[in-house]
Amino acid sequence: xxxxxxxxxxxxxxxxxxxxxxxxxxxxxxxxxxxxxxxxxxxxxxxxxxxxxxxxxxxxxxxxxxxxxxxxxxxxxxxxxxxxxxxxxxxxxxxxxxxxxxxxxxxxxxxxxxxxxxxxxxxxxxxxxxxxxxxxxxxxxxxxxxxxxxxxxxxxxxxxxxxxxxxxxxxxxxxxxxxxxxxxxxxx
Numbered sequence: 040x041x042x043x044x045x046x047x048x049x050x051x052x053x054x055x056x057x058x059x060x061x062x063x064x065x066x067x068x069x070x071x072x073x074x075x076x077x078x079x080x081x082x083x084x085x086x087x088x089x090x091x092x093x094x095x096x097x098x099x100x101x102x103x104x105x106x107x108x109x110x111x112x113x114x115x116x117x118x119x120x121x122x123x124x125x126x127x128x129x130x131x132x133x134x135x136x137x138x139x140x141x142x143x144x145x146x147x148x149x150x151x152x153x154x155x156x157x158x159x160x161x162x163x164x165x166x167x168x169x170x171x172x173x174x175x176x177x178x179x180x181x182x183x184x185x186x187x188x189x190x191x192x193x194x195x196x197x198x199x200x201x202x203x204x205x206x207x208x209x210x211x212x213x214x215x216x217x218x219x220x221x222x223x224x225x226x227x
Contacts, residue, residue, distance in 0.1 A: 059086025142179030151180025163193025
């Protein structure tokens with residue numbers, strides 16, 4: 040977060056580089072920053088295995104996705120709740136993941152926006168229509184109360200920050216979330 044694209048400020052590539060030296064866990068950066076075209080490649084160089092850029096902050100999203108992939112990382116495109124997926128249909132084969140934000144990016148603890156469920160369904164339909172194995176991620180307000188609806192709509196990757204970190208037992212919460220998502224996906 041750069042305090043421009045969203046009203047928060049977090050760490051950058053230098054911190055990612057330090058983390059990459061300290062762990063074997065794959066690093067995934069969700070960039071909520073302006074001028075993603077200029078800054079995203081630095082996150083790959085710093086050690087991220089996956090880099091998500093907001094399409095609203097990329098001037099050349101195809102070139103950026105290709106550059107991220109050529110550097111050896113997974114390329115992902117994020118969309119704010121009001122940004123439709125349809126204008127980016129032709130870009131989908133260039134991506135490893137599409138992130139549908141289910142809250143406005145920038146702050147944790149927000150309430151899940153049900154109005155994003157149809158977009159999740161439309162995104163899944165586009166990915167399926169093109170025969171793509173691209174992951175479909177949701178981020179924002181994901182909890183025990185919302186994860187099933189997301190999975191039923193077609194999401195297969197979930198970011199559950201507040202639900203996990205505010206739980207008395209974060210490991211148990213992750214397991215419960217996973218169980219609900221898997222059950223909903225199997226039923227759908």
